[in-house]
Amino acid sequence: MGKRLWAVLAAASSIGMGSAAPAAAQADYKQFVLNNTQIVPLQSRAGRKYELVVVLPSNYAANPGKIYPVLYYLDAYWDTPLLVSTYGNLIYDNRAPEFIMVGLSYPAGTDYDVERRKDYTITATDANSGKADAFLGFITHEVAPLVEARFRGDKAGRLIGGSSLGGLFAIAAAYKAPGFFAGHIAISPAAGWDEGALAKLDEQYARTHKSLPARMFISYGGDEYAGFREPIAAFQQRLAARGYTGLALQNYRMEGLDHTGVKGDGYVRGLDWVWQPRRPAGPSGLTRAMTQQAR
Secondary structure (H helix, E strand, O other), rough: OOOHHHHHHHHHHHHHHOOOOOOOOOOOOOOOOHHHHHHEEEEEEOOOOOEEEOOOOOOOOHHHOOOEEEEOOOOHHHHHHHHHHHHHHHHHHHOOOOEEEEEEOOOOOHHHHHHHHHOOOOOOOOOOOOHHHHHHHHHHHHHHHHHHHHHEEEEEEEEEEEEHHHHHHHHHHHOOOOOOOOOEEEOOOOOOOHHHHHHHHHHHHHHHHHEEEEEEEEEOOOOOOHHHHHHHHHHHHHHHHHOOOEEEEEEEOOOOOOOOOHHHHHHHHHHHHHHHHHHOOOHHHHHOOOOOEEE
16 A cells, blocks of 8 residues: 555544544533543653553442453544443443453654554554554553553453554454454554555464464445555455464444444444453343333
8 A cells, every 4th residue: 555545544534533622611611521531651661651541440449359351442542432432332231241441542742643653553664663563562561461450450351452553453463462362353454554564464474373362353444445445355355264263253344434434333343242252141221221111
């Protein structure tokens, strides 16, 4: 995929994913606050500054001995409100266990497009790309141990999710740290990055591995730019044909949606898929409410 397209996508992300400043708050109005959230500043051992957006279950404080599975998600500066809402909906419908969410973010004032391109891309096309291995090491060796020690995260219940370049990273993590994450959610992954570097990673991995232990969800929008969409569809087919043992794969195409609009449906269906083995027994909230009302 050409460098010009990647520049266009970077500019579009700034416009379409929340770069606009909110209207000035009036003194007599309260601000809307997302409950059970906190920001944890963190400097990596390499000296880079990050922020973790930690979202805890509503009953977290009331259950001090309980450990929780954890969703690590990329682009937290854009996607936290969406995922907080998605979490509440899935819990009400009884489609997922209670879990902690940890968003990977950067301090205020950071150029998100520049930093995410460094951290999420698996090969270097210039000086500001190709740092995914270092970022994955930061998550696996620094972020996850902190979350598991400080917030009671479950080592056996880690998920990783992201979209676009974040989706590329989420898939690559399955190859580069097999088994570390139990589930991978890749929404419109940038499968065409650097002339198909993701397909080359799969080819290299397949030469020496028969197993890829993960539940994986890969999706894209039917209305996405063809040059971006087609490498995703091709990679979906490639991965399905591999027949890796231990891999539970769900490929999904979202008709009528474009590159950023896919995230709502993608995270709902992706989380529903990867949490399926840990889905709680019993009816949904609506079923319970209607059953009680009928009595």
